[in-house]
Amino acid sequence: MTETIVALSGIEKTFFRGKEAIHVLDNLDLDVPGGSFEALMGPSGSGKSTLLNIIAGLDRPTRGTVKVAGADLTTMSDKQLARWRSQTIGFVFQSFNLIPVLTAAQNVELPLLLTQLTSAQRKAHVATALRIVGLEDRMDHYPRQLSGGQEQRVAIARAIVNDPKIIVADEPTGDLDRKSADDVLTLMDRLNKELHKTIFMVTHDPAAAERASVQRRLDKGALQ
Amino acid sequence: MVPIQYNARSLLVRKVTTLATAGGIALVVFVFAGALMFNAGVTRALATSGSPDTAIILRKGSDAELSSAIGNDYLGLFRGPAQVSQAGGMVGEIIVVVTADHADGSGVSNVLVRGTPANGIAFRPEVHITRGRAPRPGTNEAIVGQSIAGRFAGMSIGGTINLKRNSPLTVVGEFTAGGSTYDSEVWADLDYVRNSLGRQAAVSSARVRLSSAADFEGYRQLIETDKRFAMKVMRETDYYEKQSQQTAGLFTAMGLALAIMTSIAAMIGAAITMNGAIAHRTREIGTLRALGFSRGAVLSSFLLEALLLALIGGVIGSIAVVSLSLVSVPLINFATFSEIVIRFHATPDVFIKALIFSGVMGLLGGLAPAIRASRVTPVEAMRG
Amino acid sequence: MNLATYARRNLFRRRGRTIMTVVAVMVCVLILCLLRTVIAAWNAGADAASTDRLSTRHKVSITMQLPQRYIDELRQVPGVKAATWANWFGAKDPKERVPFFAGFAVDVNSWFDVQDEMVVPPDQLAAWKATPSGAILGDVLARTLGVKVGDRLVITSDIYPGDWQFTVSGIYTAKRKSVDRNTFLLRWDFLNNDPRAVYSKDHLGWMVSRISDASHSADISRQIDARFDIHDDQTLTMTERQFALSFLGGFAAILSAFDLVSLVILAIMTLILANTVAMSVRERTHEYGVLRAIGFTPAYIRGFILGESVLVAVVGGLAGIAVVYLVVNQGIGPALEENMSGLFPYFRASAQVLIGALVAAVVLGVVAGAVPAIRAGRLKVTDALRRID
Numbered sequence: 002m003t004e005t006i007v008a009l010s011g012i013e014k015t016f017f018r019g020k021e022a023i024h025v026l027d028n029l030d031l032d033v034p035g036g037s038f039e040a041l042m043g044p045s046g047s048g049k050s051t052l053l054n055i056i057a058g059l060d061r062p063t064r065g066t067v068k069v070a071g072a073d074l075t076t077m078s079d080k081q082l083a084r085w086r087s088q089t090i091g092f093v094f095q096s097f098n099l100i101p102v103l104t105a106a107q108n109v110e111l112p113l114l115l116t117q118l119t120s121a122q123r124k125a126h127v128a129t130a131l132r133i134v135g136l137e138d139r140m141d142h143y144p145r146q147l148s149g150g151q152e153q154r155v156a157i158a159r160a161i162v163n164d165p166k167i168i169v170a171d172e173p174t175g176d177l178d179r180k181s182a183d184d185v186l187t188l189m190d191r192l193n194k195e196l197h198k199t200i201f202m203v204t205h206d207p208a209a210a211e212r213a214s215v216q217r218r219l220d221k222g223a224l225q
Numbered sequence: 226m227v228p229i230q231y232n233a234r235s236l237l238v239r240k241v242t243t244l245a246t247a248g249g250i251a252l253v254v255f256v257f258a259g260a261l262m263f264n265a266g267v268t269r270a271l272a273t274s275g276s277p278d279t280a281i282i283l284r285k286g287s288d289a290e291l292s293s294a295i296g297n298d299y300l301g302l303f304r305g306p307a308q309v310s311q312a313g314g315m316v317g318e319i320i321v322v323v324t325a326d327h328a329d330g331s332g333v334s335n336v337l338v339r340g341t342p343a344n345g346i347a348f349r350p351e352v353h354i355t356r357g358r359a360p361r362p363g364t365n366e367a368i369v370g371q372s373i374a375g376r377f378a379g380m381s382i383g384g385t386i387n388l389k390r391n392s393p394l395t396v397v398g399e400f401t402a403g404g405s406t407y408d409s410e411v412w413a414d415l416d417y418v419r420n421s422l423g424r425q426a427a428v429s430s431a432r433v434r435l436s437s438a439a440d441f442e443g444y445r446q447l448i449e450t451d452k453r454f455a456m457k458v459m460r461e462t463d464y465y466e467k468q469s470q471q472t473a474g475l476f477t478a479m480g481l482a483l484a485i486m487t488s489i490a491a492m493i494g495a496a497i498t499m500n501g502a503i504a505h506r507t508r509e510i511g512t513l514r515a516l517g518f519s520r521g522a523v524l525s526s527f528l529l530e531a532l533l534l535a536l537i538g539g540v541i542g543s544i545a546v547v548s549l550s551l552v553s554v555p556l557i558n559f560a561t562f563s564e565i566v567i568r569f570h571a572t573p574d575v576f577i578k579a580l581i582f583s584g585v586m587g588l589l590g591g592l593a594p595a596i597r598a599s600r601v602t603p604v605e606a607m608r609g
Numbered sequence: 610m611n612l613a614t615y616a617r618r619n620l621f622r623r624r625g626r627t628i629m630t631v632v633a634v635m636v637c638v639l640i641l642c643l644l645r646t647v648i649a650a651w652n653a654g655a656d657a658a659s660t661d662r663l664s665t666r667h668k669v670s671i672t673m674q675l676p677q678r679y680i681d682e683l684r685q686v687p688g689v690k691a692a693t694w695a696n697w698f699g700a701k702d703p704k705e706r707v708p709f710f711a712g713f714a715v716d717v718n719s720w721f722d723v724q725d726e727m728v729v730p731p732d733q734l735a736a737w738k739a740t741p742s743g744a745i746l747g748d749v750l751a752r753t754l755g756v757k758v759g760d761r762l763v764i765t766s767d768i769y770p771g772d773w774q775f776t777v778s779g780i781y782t783a784k785r786k787s788v789d790r791n792t793f794l795l796r797w798d799f800l801n802n803d804p805r806a807v808y809s810k811d812h813l814g815w816m817v818s819r820i821s822d823a824s825h826s827a828d829i830s831r832q833i834d835a836r837f838d839i840h841d842d843q844t845l846t847m848t849e850r851q852f853a854l855s856f857l858g859g860f861a862a863i864l865s866a867f868d869l870v871s872l873v874i875l876a877i878m879t880l881i882l883a884n885t886v887a888m889s890v891r892e893r894t895h896e897y898g899v900l901r902a903i904g905f906t907p908a909y910i911r912g913f914i915l916g917e918s919v920l921v922a923v924v925g926g927l928a929g930i931a932v933v934y935l936v937v938n939q940g941i942g943p944a945l946e947e948n949m950s951g952l953f954p955y956f957r958a959s960a961q962v963l964i965g966a967l968v969a970a971v972v973l974g975v976v977a978g979a980v981p982a983i984r985a986g987r988l989k990v991t992d993a994l995r996r997i998d
Contacts, residue, residue: 054991057902059902059991059994060990060991079906079907080906083901083904083905084904084906086902086903086904087903087904088904092899092902092903094899098895098896098899100615100896102615102618102619102621102622103610103614103615103618107614110610111900112903114611114612115903115904115905241887242884242887242888245880245883245884245887246880246884248880249877249880249881249884252873252876253877255873256870259866285770286701286765286766286767286770286771287767287768288767292699292767292768294768294808321670321672321673322670322671322672323669323670324668324669324670324671324845332855332858333855334858335671387669389669389841389842390841390843391841422673424808455770476863479647480866483644483870483874486636486639486640487636487637487640487873487874487877489636490633490636490637490877490878490881491877493630493632493633493636493881494877494880494884496629497626497629497630497633497881497884497885498884498888500625500626500629554862554863554866555859555861555862556859556860556862556863557859562671562672564859
């Protein structure tokens with residue numbers, strides 16, 4: 002039995018629009034065991050992205066405790082959170098978010114610039130990551146020279162290059178055609194099964210949700 | 226035609242960029258208008274110093290009163306010709322430039338002292354005593370012009386100015402001549418000044434009032450061709466016009482050159498802003514084209530936006546430069562080597578030129594971006 | 610690759626905009642350097658004026674003259690090694706080839722001993738001493754008037770009537786850079802003997818003395834003035850540099866105005882640069898959000914933005930001073946010095962001006978990027994990610 006890697010307790014998140022208070026998340030509890038591949042679905046505005054942001058240390062809850070990978074996020078400063086994220090979390094976004102003026106290899110190298118690794122060591126890690134996603138031969142291409150599916154795979158390489166414990170993915174297949182989406186999902190499956198990465202994925206895509214080991218629904222701020 | 230509100234709104238939405246770009250143009254306009262105001266100030270000071278119906282006579286070969294010398298004997302002959310207004314009169318005066326200490330101890334400057342006869346003040350209807358009284362002829366009393374009163378040691382009522390050892394002038398009043406160069410002079414009795422300098426036999430210049438401005442040419446011919454002496458006759462307004470050119474010409478040219486060179490940078494700034502706006506609004510432009518607005522309409526629309534942007538800067542710069550009219554600047558009059566005080570002078574002409582200048586900046590800077598905008602195709606409205 | 614790579618590469622995102630901003634910075638730096646060079650050239654005369662030479666003139670007015678016998682008394686003052694004198698001749702070219710040049714009537718025996726920055730070949734000097742109507746011209750003036758040694762020359766005067774005939778006895782060259790090479794020198798005794806100079810007979814305009822010790826200039830000046838104080842024509846003595854500075858003082862206001870314009874030029878440059886940086890940052894807010902998510906702190910984001918801003922400023926600044934160096938120091942500077950030596954005996958962009966401009970560009974690059982950088986750093990990660998560029 003693997004230990005819990007994400008433990009959320011009593012989470013509330015309230016936004017204010019002028020004087021109006023909007024309770025996006027209301028008294029939410031969540032336990033995610035290490036090595037799990039979780040899919041979170043739900044209608045628009047249900048707070049999926051908000052929950053994702055809290056787990057990834059991008060946002061703080063209005064109330065409640067957040068323990069992720071052994072760290073108590075609510076007690077950490079912004080600076081500490083940034084450092085923690087660079088070591089613990091790998092991000093995959095819907096719109097890939099590669100830097101257009103850098104090559105694929107340079108994009109993947111970006112998170113490593115926050116570490117103390119030497120240039121040679123960084124290059125080695127980059128090569129490994131690109132090999133895992135199957136794009137070693139494209140390492141000197143710019144994002145505009147890659148297809149959508151390839152871009153997303155480079156983004157995944159960037160997400161895993163610093164060997165994070167958790168991969169956080171927000172609609173990873175949202176901008177892809179069916180074939181590329183399948184390729185990406187297969188890749189994520191491998192990352193989960195072979196490299197034992199915990200994956201927390203928000204998605205609208207039923208095919209993506211199918212691949213996950215656990216499927217949850219978020220509706221009106223509450224988990225089912 | 227694309228409605229102008231479209232452009233005005235777009236400028237308002239990107240407030241920071243609009244203000245930064247307009248600010249750059251405003252600064253250029255400030256320098257430009259400042260140079261023009263300086264020139265207008267010098268012209269005003271020197272031009273108001275003369276009247277078109279007065280002839281000034283100098284020794285032939287001299288360019289200014291300072292270097293000229295005319296023997297006393299000739300003075301009567303200048304009054305002879307028919308063009309002279311007997312009522313208007315004539316004055317023969319001596320000029321000397323004295324070293325004066327700044328009242329605040331910040332150094333020395335040259336000040337022009339004019340020895341003038343008994344009718345010297347009356348000869349110039351624009352001269353009024355503002356404080357104290359007029360000097361008594363034949364004495365060592367003197368009056369100081371408003372612009373220099375109090376700025377130099379001894380040049381205020383009750384003070385003394387030394388022309389020579391044991392030859393003091395006592396200041397008894399202040400005068401103004403409506404802002405002309407006389408306002409920067411000290412006036413004293415002609416004979417007293419000449420005696421102090423040991424130059425009893427001559428004057429520096431003569432001024433003769435003619436019956437009318439039209440009589441000048443005839444008078445000039447008579448005097449300049451007279452074989453008994455070698456004189457140069459100028460219309461008083463032309464004499465000061467030349468001084469004005471000598472004094473202001475260089476600095477005004479420099480100021481304008483600086484403004485024009487800097488405007489290149491400001492125009493580039495405007496182009497950057499307009500290009501950025503167009504890049505941001507490609508879909509909008511495509512939509513406008515799809516709706517039926519022609520390329521020409523889009524071109525003129527963005528040209529107009531650039532013009533508006535520049536004019537905002539022009540107006541800001543013009544308003545700011547008005548504050549310069551409070552500033553007085555001491556300057557060396559190259560013709561007399563003495564100090565005159567110039568006030569920046571705002572004329573409507575200055576503002577018209579400033580606005581036109583800013584408009585040109587806007588049009589030139591915005592032309593290439595506007596052409597780019599006009600090339601956006603309706604298809605680009607569909608692109609995400 | 611390193612962080613600097615990212616900052617550098619970002620400039621190529623909108624190449625046109627980057628190039629235009631660099632050009633705008635270059636133009637501003639160029640104009641600034643030109644302006645400062647003109648101001649420096651103006652002051653050059655004063656800077657180069659010596660402190661071991663005194664000029665003595667009439668206390669009341671520069672237009673009043675002193676008795677010629679004063680020179681003998683001046684030469685007896687302790688500390689005065691040598692002395693000479695000159696009268697302003699008000700020289701003009703009757704053919705108006707030169708708009709303005711200085712004409713002095715000087716003492717044939719002592720002038721060049723004291724004014725040693727003007728160098729005349731000994732044989733020409735001897736010829737001048739032998740020719741009462743001889744004149745010595747600066748090399749630039751001689752060239753403009755088209756005369757060489759031995760030629761006849763006619764000059765008119767602002768002060769003295771009629772034509773004055775001279776023979777060109779010699780041509781002087783300058784030992785130092787900032788010396789006027791446009792001066793006309795005639796013999797004082799020649800002027801004094803002419804009936805047209807009756808009003809200034811046996812009078813001199815001012816005296817120049819070389820003193821033994823420059824550090825005592827104030828003392829010796831006082832001593833000189835004290836000696837003539839009892840006479841009717843009192844004197845005012847100061848070092849040549851003070852004399853030049855007091856002349857410049859008349860332009861103090863104009864020079865202040867030019868300083869103000871210098872600041873205006875820098876302000877314009879900063880506004881253009883800040884505008885470009887702000888536009889770029891606004892377009893990349895989403896990307897900064899991604900970087901923050903990955904783990905880059907606000908300090909890094911600020912660093913990227915400032916880095917880009919300073920880089921543009923530096924490139925523009927270097928381009929600007931390179932153009933100034935080529936155009937001024939290699940081009941129009943020497944041309945002005947040759948042909949307009951009267952106004953601009955020295956016209957070079959000094960290292961001080963060039964480096965000062967570059968430093969200003971760098972500093973203002975930081976200033977221009979500061980506000981956008983701080984604002985970008987303050988943005989919440991989730992807000993930044995939500996933005997669509």
